[in-house]
Amino acid sequence: MHDRLAPLYSQHLATLRERADKALALGGFDHLVIAAGTPLRKFLDDQDYPFVANPHFRHWLPLTDTPGSWIVHTPGHKPKLIFLQPQDYWHVVPAAPNGYWVEHFDIEIVRNANDAVSLLPGEHTRRAIIGPECPSVPGAQANNPQPVLDYLHWHRSYKTSYELELMREASRIGARAHRAAEQAFRAGESEFGIHMAYLAAARQIDAELPYASIVGLNEHGAVLHYTHFDRTAPAQSRSFLIDAGASAAGYASDITRSYAAYGHSEFQALIDSVDAAQQAFVAKVRAGQSYAELHIHAHHVLANVLREHGIIRMNPESAVASGVTSAFFPHGLGHPIGLQVHDVAGFQQTEHGGTIARPQGHPYLRMTRVLEPGMVVTIEPGLYFIDMLLDELRDKPAANDIDWAKVDFFRSYGGIRIEDDVVCTNGVPENLTRDAFALI
Structure with missing residues (x-):
């Protein structure tokens, strides 16, 4: 399966990068920042609902269980994955990135959510942040600009x-x-x-x-x-x-x-x-x-x-x-x-x-x-x-x-x-x- 996916993924990523460039131009942004998202906390509890990654994140990567991670796409640059691999003995920690897709990303591994946010394009930059509005991430709240979403959603209809x-x-x-x-x-x-x-x-x-x-x-x-x-x-x-x-x-x-x-x-x-x-x-x-x-x-x-x-x-x-x-x-x-x-x-x-x-x-x-x-x-x-x-x-x-x-x-x-x-x-x-x- 992975042997079949490797060449297809390369073409897929090229298509996503081209779409992202056009979406950013339409919205007047310089960076596309995509949150994997974080789990929702149950009301009056200290446990979370099962994590479901942002579909925009999954569109770029075959990662479904890496909460707190981010993708950054800047036109003309290799896409970046900021991969949260926390020091945690309560949960299974995501394994280090591997597989047919890793060569296509600059990957930075961080140990906590604050470090992940510090590696994103700064708040002073023109960044389109795609992700759930709740729970919010301090310093990187989603803005989900409509022109960007409209373009990306329209073209997501056409499967690679x-x-x-x-x-x-x-x-x-x-x-x-x-x-x-x-x-x-x-x-x-x-x-x-x-x-x-x-x-x-x-x-x-x-x-x-x-x-x-x-x-x-x-x-x-x-x-x-x-x-x-x-x-x-x-x-x-x-x-x-x-x-x-x-x-x-x-x-x-x-x-x-x-x-x-x-x-x-x-x-x-x-x-x-x-x-x-x-x-x-x-x-x-x-x-x-x-x-x-x-x-x-x-x-x-x-x-x-x-x-x-x-x-x-x-x-x-x-x-x-x-x-x-x-x-x-x-x-x-x-x-x-x-x-x-x-x-x-x-x-x-x-x-x-x-x-x-x-x-x-x-x-x-x-x-x-x-x-x-x-x-x-x-x-x-x-x-x-x-x-x-x-x-x-x-x-x-x-x-x-x-x-x-x-x-x-x-x-x-x-x-x-x-x-x-x-x-x-x-x-x-x-x-x-x-x-x-x-x-x-």
């Missing part, structure tokens, strides 16, 4: 070859863990037991995953962000929805699969229909495709799925216009993904900022941009049987065109979501998720 290789690895880890989770479900494990099987196969602890895993059996599949983890298996496991990812050097995968227990053929048939629709949406991840329009298209296709399975009796146009599809598919089709699960700039109009509004009536869509080569997005359609939304639907005129007996039958299965991470290319899209599963 190095980034794509790390995302492929994150997908491979995630797919392996998903297979273990499915096997645990088939063996009758509880949600907690399935989650433990997932972690063991991923070889990552909860804090290392890019987001909190969703592991829902039966009706729990209807809770979009279900993270409860029942410790006891239900008397009968009818269905299983898992939304879980993995990390590779700070890059995320985001994968969702839905399963029917053996013998539950009608729910399996519905899963198969959603899966076929999802793969058709993936095929449309092409340069020039409006993501917002793809989301609307998905509503029409899923309306057909609902109709084919006897759940609704209206045509797709009426189902979408009346809000019926939004009751069964209440979230967006997906989102940008990369250093963050819900990556930045999904609504950004240009590299200078601005916003592309969501389509009216679709408040939870997380991306409205036109797809371009290098972008990576998730495609995650779903159909759910959510009591609150169905109760609201019963009071609408469209309720007459819904087979409520069918709805009641499917309630016990919760819902379906199928999610892949997809790269927009100059031609056929690259499905990171399906490719990873195919390797198993």
Whole structure:
């Protein structure tokens, strides 16, 4: 893996330096200073929450657990890493920098946070400091200038070859863990037991995953962000929805699969229909495709799925216009993904900022941009049987065109979501998720 990454990293860093030079010029700054960040302290406690490094820091370096460190980029100069390696017997001290990337940085190792700050460009210089505002670092408080962020976020949408290789690895880890989770479900494990099987196969602890895993059996599949983890298996496991990812050097995968227990053929048939629709949406991840329009298209296709399975009796146009599809598919089709699960700039109009509004009536869509080569997005359609939304639907005129007996039958299965991470290319899209599963 490292042999493959070394030449890709060199090109990646050259791209980041070029982008940083332009961002600094736009904002009128001489230095880009990027904080790894420091852990957040728990309220009324002397312990911290798990540390999550600033994504801007991770963009430059494959370092995810070096709190208090800094990157300094000054146009025309070799980038500098100020690496905090404290004298500490309470925690594991980060190992000295090593690997395929170290030759590209001037590295200074310091023992405390004050020494790190003293090596940054001084407060009298024109410095753009990118980092969290809380907790603040005395002498180096983040200013996060908007013109700089807008430019960097816009261009972060276009993944380098190095980034794509790390995302492929994150997908491979995630797919392996998903297979273990499915096997645990088939063996009758509880949600907690399935989650433990997932972690063991991923070889990552909860804090290392890019987001909190969703592991829902039966009706729990209807809770979009279900993270409860029942410790006891239900008397009968009818269905299983898992939304879980993995990390590779700070890059995320985001994968969702839905399963029917053996013998539950009608729910399996519905899963198969959603899966076929999802793969058709993936095929449309092409340069020039409006993501917002793809989301609307998905509503029409899923309306057909609902109709084919006897759940609704209206045509797709009426189902979408009346809000019926939004009751069964209440979230967006997906989102940008990369250093963050819900990556930045999904609504950004240009590299200078601005916003592309969501389509009216679709408040939870997380991306409205036109797809371009290098972008990576998730495609995650779903159909759910959510009591609150169905109760609201019963009071609408469209309720007459819904087979409520069918709805009641499917309630016990919760819902379906199928999610892949997809790269927009100059031609056929690259499905990171399906490719990873195919390797198993």
